[in-house]
Amino acid sequence: MRRVVVTGLGMVSPLACGVELSWSRLLAGQSGARRIERFDVSDLACKIAMPVPRGGGDNGSFNPDQWMEPKEQRKIDDFILYAVAAAEQALVDAGWKPSTYEEQIKTGVLIGSGIGGLGGIAETAIVLKEKGPRRVSPFFIPGRLINLAGGYVSIQHGLKGPNHSVVTACSTGTHAIGDAGRLVALEDAEVMVAGGAESAINRIGIAGFAACRALSTNFNDRPKQASRPYDRDRDGFVMGEGAGCVVLEAYEHARARGAKIYAELAGYGMSGDAYHITAPQESGDGACRAMAAAIKRAGISPADIDYINAHGTSTPLGDEIEIRAVERIAGNSGRSLSMSSTKSAIGHLLGAAGAVEAIFSILAIRDQIVPPTLNLDHPSVATEIDLVPHKARKREVEFVLSNSFGFGGTNACLVFQRPQ
């Protein structure tokens, strides 16, 4: 298979619209958590989330009008809007603007989402019940479908190569980047825009995840302390939203056009738990096998991994299972390994999580620094792994592993390598 490299990054996160500002705020220990103000939370067990900061576009705020015509915005759910913004940033960053037919047909898109247009589906169901089928908008379906994130991006930029999408809950963004990398490696495309997007901070989304007992409910009065992976007081995840997109490119293609190379996508591994619809398998077997597969594909040994961007959602069960799984994989190399959960700062972006976290992993390589796990005051288990509590840490970062584990028992891991 051909070598695949990352040449462009784009992001809309709860910390900022834009990669560099999100990254610098992450390293500075900022949190995107706040009380939900968009809708009534009085009867919801969870009253906090990490929304994308909206504004006029200054100081990292997200201004929808900068990315999409207002008349288009009305037709779609926000996950498409976030994907469009992240994809445009990534393509601009990569300096890749396919203009000839030849350039267009070798450039594809693979963007996923965990749930897609949940908010629009809920609103339209009410319209259907109260006003009848004649009031259901013709844009209801195309504005909610998950692959329409990639559809919009392809139309906007004339990307006529593979047009694909992924839906694997919280592993979506990781699978999207991994699968897109394979498409480049197997010569289906020279360039792929890949990532994930999500916008499930709405009443039905919060109500649904709260019903699964997946959300934090003990910190409604202290939102910034709620996402606390590995800490003994953690009680669930805090929902985030946004999108992450990367430009993946065949190494030779990137080199020929003199593109800057952030990292090499060295490994990708997948597995299934075949265990439970929402709970992770207690032994961590599925997580272990996904990590091992990615490491093997990269042609390295576990001891070569310097940093793991953990799945670490801040749920009571999952965090410890992941630590134990990593310890089993790392063996005696645990002592030199750093692992942090950036969900402590941005929350759980569900289908976008893997994509945004892959970008943070890549930036850890670029800047030789690992981002912190916020709120880790009292680790619930003893481990030799450095969980990077509270503060970012400068260290050598040659290989990173980014983990995602999703509902349905779907596990995916990516290995990125410092460019050679």
Added chain:
Amino acid sequence: MSDVAERVKKIVVEHLGVDADKVIDSANFMEDLGADSLDTVELVMAFEEEFGVEIPDDAAETIVTVGDAIKFLEKASAA
């Protein structure tokens, strides 16, 4: 401009994201105002909602310009 015309033009400006001065009676939704087939379906729905009338599909097909819409809705809301 009649009250109906004013309301029609406001809806067209909002839904198609076009400048108000382009929304003249002779403007064709698809050819002049950049609407696609889904936009025209939504426009008709918006007219129905605003004027509290039902526009059957065969009538909707005859509404291709701003003027067509105004004429239809003036008649429908007078009835």
